[in-house]
Amino acid sequence: MNKVAIITGGGSGIGQATALRLAEEKVNIVVVDVNEKGGNETVELVKKLGVDSIFVKADVSKQEEVKNYVKKAVEKFKKVDYFFNNAGISGSGKFYLDTSLEEIDQIVGINLMGALYGARYVAECMLKSGGGSIVNTASSAGVIGQDSVVTYSATKHGIIGLTKxxxxxxxxxxLRVNAIAPGPTETPMVREFYAANPEMKENATGGIPQKRLGTPEEVAELVTFLLTSKAQYINGEVVRIDGGFTNTK
Structure with missing residues (x-):
């Protein structure tokens, strides 16, 4: 019987790339996203790889919607083996004292509360069937301090605490729970952030020893490794994938 994975933020970027990579390993995929178009696109791409998939629309900052996506996964596939707890937003890039309280609430709600809710309901489901594997998406901003992303950084430090x-x-x-800490990666969210803050892209790539951004596919390889039995004795780790970015800080 195929393994089953839930992926939040599965409608684009790292989430979509991971869905496709796991599908290559014959894993059935539950795609969760607030974006219906992107989520359904991922489902169709996954099905073309010969496995089953469903889309569940959810705002992960809402506890009942998180509970529902886990319920839908179990109704369809009877179990959850893997969980990529990935949904997140970056924010406007303003310095902290210029950031609105509404933006702070939104970032905390999606990035941290969404991850806490997801881990709560998925872990409960996994433990009923003897365990499972979770990968949480932290960030380079979760292992070092960075300007212009104070709230985002705080949530990603929280993800690491959740993991451990x-x-x-x-x-x-x-239960196995690990986290990834990607540096700047060529995702739609990051492209949008840098479009609004072009000077920050120059600063970021200049500070990366490999002198480029990462790709969603590179991160997906790491997530797939950590989720599956290839990493069965790795637990509680935060794995950086950032071209050496945080190594120089």
Whole structure:
């Protein structure tokens, strides 16, 4: 029987690339996104690779919608083996004291509360069937401090705390939880952010030893490795994938 993965933020970027990479491993995919067009596009691409997939629209900042996407996954596939807890937004790029309270609430709601809700309901489901594997999306801004992304950075530091603490509580019950910390990556979200803040792209690429942004496909390879049995004795790790960016800080 095929493994089953839930991917939040699966309608584009790293989420979509990971859905396609997992489909190559014959994993059935539950695509979760607030963007119906992108989510359904991912489903169609996944199905062309010979596995089954469904789309569930959800705003991950809303607890009931998170609960629903887990429910829909279990109704369709009877189980959840893998969870890529990935949905997130970056924000406007303004310095913290110039950032609106509404934007702060939105970033915290999606990036941190969405991840907490997802881990809560998916882990509960996994533990009923003996365990599973979760990969949370942190960021280079979750392992170092960066200007212009204070709230985003705070949420991504929180993701790392979530990762390590879940392992402390539930590794003995068969749960694996790891995090990835991507540096700047060529996703629609990052392109939009840099379009509004072009000087920050120059600063970012200049500070990356490999002198380029990462690709969603490169990150997807790492996520696939961490989710699957190839990494079955890796637990509670935060793996940086940033071209050496944070290594120089």
């Amino acid at each position: 603490s879940l392992v402390a509580e539930y590794a003995k019950d068969g």
